Amino acid sequence: SLKGKTALVTGSTSGIGLAYARALAAVGVNVVINGFGKPEDIEKERSSIEADFGVTAGYDGADMTKHEQIAAMVEAAAPDILICNAGIQHVSPIEEFPPEKWEAVIAINLSSAFYAMRAAIPIMKARKWGRIVCTASAHSKTASPFKSAYVSAKHGLAGLVKTAALETATDGITVNAISPGYVWTPLVEHQIPDTMKARNMTREQVLHDVLLAGQPTKEFVTSEQVAALAVYLCGDDAKAITGANLSIDGGWTA
Ligand code: NAD
Numbered sequence: 001s002l003k004g005k006t007a008l009v010t011g012s013t014s015g016i017g018l019a020y021a022r023a024l025a026a027v028g029v030n031v032v033i034n035g036f037g038k039p040e041d042i043e044k045e046r047s048s049i050e051a052d053f054g055v056t057a058g059y060d061g062a063d064m065t066k067h068e069q070i071a072a073m074v075e076a077a078a079p080d081i082l083i084c085n086a087g088i089q090h091v092s093p094i095e096e097f098p099p100e101k102w103e104a105v106i107a108i109n110l111s112s113a114f115y116a117m118r119a120a121i122p123i124m125k126a127r128k129w130g131r132i133v134c135t136a137s138a139h140s141k142t143a144s145p146f147k148s149a150y151v152s153a154k155h156g157l158a159g160l161v162k163t164a165a166l167e168t169a170t171d172g173i174t175v176n177a178i179s180p181g182y183v184w185t186p187l188v189e190h191q192i193p194d195t196m197k198a199r200n201m202t203r204e205q206v207l208h209d210v211l212l213a214g215q216p217t218k219e220f221v222t223s224e225q226v227a228a229l230a231v232y233l234c235g236d237d238a239k240a241i242t243g244a245n246l247s248i249d250g251g252w253t254a
Helices: 015-026 039-053 067-077 099-127 148-167 186-199 203-211 223-234
Strands: 006-009 030-034 057-060 081-084 130-135 173-180 245-248
Touching (some): 067 099, 130 148, 223 245
16 A cells, blocks of 8 residues: 655646645655645645645645756655656747747756656665656657657656666666646646647637647546556556556547
8 A cells, every 4th residue: 555655746736746646645645746836825735635635745846947956855755656747838830949948848847857766766776665657748659840849858758767667677666657648737728829829720729629639539638537547556556567658648649
């Protein structure tokens, strides 16, 4: 059972990350959440995890673009379970892509997972048990135009997960990626205006002709479905699953 273990979830003040934290708490895991937002909103989420599930919930505001802050957060939390989930999107043609946006997407979606693993693996090796789950994306397996930084970061993350799995295979540690299709979260909502602009489309056209166009089920994936897969990967039944990149995308990559 996972009861009494500690999970650190990066980027968990909203969306999929918050769903991971709540789903792990629901099976008795103490959690540390991370991410940006209004202090009062974050405190509300943190305290409701404790109230709803009777576990300890902490918050660490480490910035996923700062490797020293990432290492300090991991060392303070000493997690049994590390969920690398923080991510941002930017939608633009390559020739107009702002260099600082490229750097930020690579830092938050890819490099932060490397720095978090780098700090967490020694802690997990010492315990001979650990679980690392990274939120990749259907965009770790396939591309879409105008998302060069995101697609590059997620393909890179898939490679990092495979490498970390091989390096930890005999240490009781598993490392896997979960690759969702479109999940209805603030990240998706916020890219609609830029996609409207980049493709000269209405909001409805973006929803149906772009977002759900490639998702054969024509339904958004839910954060709770993604979180349930992560909880499964953390359990003993999943100890033989390592180095995998599991799709949960309504058939997008089929
Ligand atoms: P979201 O915007 O709701 O959540 C992103 C989280 O990351 C927030 O908690 C935010 O505060 C945090 N964050 C952003 N920049 C940060 C920084 N510099 N330091 C610390 N935290 C930071 O988005 P989401 O849709 O829940 O995305 C979560 C993950 O799922 C991302 O890696 C995303 O790429 C991936 N994903 C999302 C979808 C989707 O359709 N929503 C699909 C596939 C993959």
